[in-house]
Amino acid sequence: MSTASRDRILDAARANKPAELPLPTVPDFGGEATIERFTTVLAGIGGTVVRMSGLAELVPTLQQLFPEARATASPLFAASVPINAQTPTGILAAIDLAVLPGEIGVAENGAVWLPEANMMNRALPTITQHLALVLDQRRIVATMHQAYAQLPNTGGYGKFVAGPSKTADIEQSLVIGAHGARSLVVLLY
Amino acid sequence: MSHAIRADKFLLDADRTTWHDETLWFVREKRDRAAYGVPEFQELRELASGIKNHTLSRLDLYLQEFEAAAQANGVHVHWAADAAEHNAIILDIIQQQGATRIVKSKSMLTEECHLNPYLIKHGIEVVDTDLGERIIQFRDEPPSHIVLPAIHLKKEDVGDTFHTHLGTEKGESDPQRLTEAARQHLRGKFIAGEVAISGVNFAIAETGGVVVCTNEGNADLGVNLAAVHIACMGIEKIIPRLTDLGVFTRLLARSATGQPVTTYTSHFTKPVAGKEMHIVIVDNGRTQQLGRPDFRASLKCIRCGACMNTCPVYRRSGGHSYDFTVPGPIGAILSPNIDMKKHASLPFASTLCGSCTDVCPVKIDIHTQLYKWRQVLGEANEIPAAKKWSMKFMGRVLASTRVYGLGGQFARKALRLLPHGLTHAPSMNAWAVARELPEAPRQSFREWYAKQPQPATQLPNPKVPA
Secondary structure (H helix, E strand, O other): OOHHHHHHHHHHHHHHOOOOOOOOOOOOOOOOOOHHHHHHHHHHOOOEEEEOOOHHHHHHHHHHHOOOOOOEEOOOOOOOOOOOOOOOHHHHOOOOEEEEEOOEEEOOOOEEEEEHHHOOOOOHHHHOOEEEEEEOHHHEEOOHHHHHHHOOOOOOEEEEEOOOOEEOOOOOOOEEOOOOOOEEEEEEO | OOHHHHHHHHOOOHHHHHHHHHHHHHHHHHHHHHHHOOOOHHHHHHHHHHHHHHHHHOHHHHHHHHHHHHHHOOOEEEEEOOHHHHHHHHHHHHHHHOOOEEEEOOOHHHHHOOHHHHHHHOOOEEEEOOHHHHHHHHHOOOOOOOOOOOOOOOHHHHHHHHHHHHOOOOOOOOHHHHHHHHHHHHHHHHHHOOEEEEOOOEEEOOOOOEEEEEOOOHHHHHHHHOOEEEEEEEHHHEEOOHHHHHHHHHHHHHHHOOOOOOOEEEEEOOOOOOOEEEEEEEOOOHHHHHOOOOOHHHHHOOOOOHHHHHOHHHHHHOHHHHOOOOOHHHHHHHHHHHOOOOOOOHHHOOOOOOHHHHHOOOOOOHHHHHHHHHHHHHHOOOOOHHHHHHHHHHHHHHHOHHHHHHHHHHHHHHHHHOOHHHHOOOOOOHHHHOOOOOOOOOOOHHHHHHHOOOOOOOOOOOOOOO
């Protein structure tokens, strides 16, 4: 590590920067914080919303949606594979379905905030073949401004997940299921 | 070699050029639909521009704030003055781990620093994990677009490449099946990866964390399975506050591909217990650009690629014709700062139509900077002699009414009398290589006007009410 380079970069930035300009205040633009909007937008990016009347419906809903899932992981019910931060990669790589609690849903883009504390293992939400996020419908906000305003901090790791993993790198053809989860369902209750 | 000569090669295949043009325009149209769907889109552009301008005006302070916050998070922070130092720092981290298997997600900075060949030379296996990047890595080509690195290739090309490298069936060109083959291949690489290298979309001074945006999930998979994460960022990636991301995440994907947001917007702030996280902060010419008042706004760029998708020259000349890590209009204003001589032709690869400036989510005055670089290059004697002297000559002609009139008379006669082969000779008249000169009229407008009955010398006084 070179402190000489650090000093050189900081000195050059100090010498070459323009006169100070003000930091704008970002307004809350309002917007539509509805389940309908969230559902439509998520469908447009390849995800699905499934409504539940309460958490009691979670297990039967999952059995209906993922009848084939053998290796499941979740902090919300007695899933088949116990997972924690130390779980070896080989076990993680065999997970068919992870069911994790999301914190905030964003109606304008279908994204759900998933903090580290909710994901059992940092690799789980992307290495699982299928991902289901369970979200309280009262936690839907209109925009990313409102989502960030609600985050106390981003913890060690956390992410907004908007739909399944996808790519259009071959001739701009949309393919769902690039490296991460092949499908994403948001279970709203 | 100039941009025009490299573009000629791209243009040899007319069908492919048309396809390239239409495909990128389609992305531009998707961008428009996404932008029009957000009523405050123009306000967001203004805010993004303002936040970036403010950050650049306090860049040294925000960099220090970021460094202190990152270190408090248990992250190792490194500083690299140039590409060579960046590469050496990364090799050192890898060697200290005794690692040889590296998975990398997309980072234009590591392309700029030519990290891959450097690591490979030192016996390290580097696997690019973004699908487009993996395709071009197999083909040993540079990316031709910063967001769509393999946009110059057709699915049949990818099929051939995967047949050679992944053993897919010969002639397979279905994107779904090709992507599945890459998924299976890269899963193995992710699981075996010892060190993960990622780029950085945004670095937050307030939290010391970095944000990486992908659609494929390759950064998350690579970083979270490896023991060590190295995030590489240019000094201009800094933003002050976490809440500023509200503005930038609303603009980035909409401007890039017309998506409402990228699939994953991942915040890497602290390493997990027992693992390491490193951030390499790189200058490589950026503080020099900060010191050029006419060009410093180029440092606001968030690498969305919207200026490429809209550019009539980029769409019809391809990313490789720019011969620079970042092609298109933004590349044409960044590259002369790095090497003015080598990239002297790029600011001329533009019609100055201004479409790039219109779509830029952080309001960089790209076409104005292209025009200003031309002046700088002219002053520095970095433009070809033929262009320089013909421009000087035209400047004289257009500056004098008399010379212009005489020149017009001469040109009209010459065009009528001289053979087509001479007036359109490519060696004499580069303009006419792909164009036809108009038929010369008998007289100019001025000559015609002079022959018309002269109007009254003084206009009648308008009636002014008393």
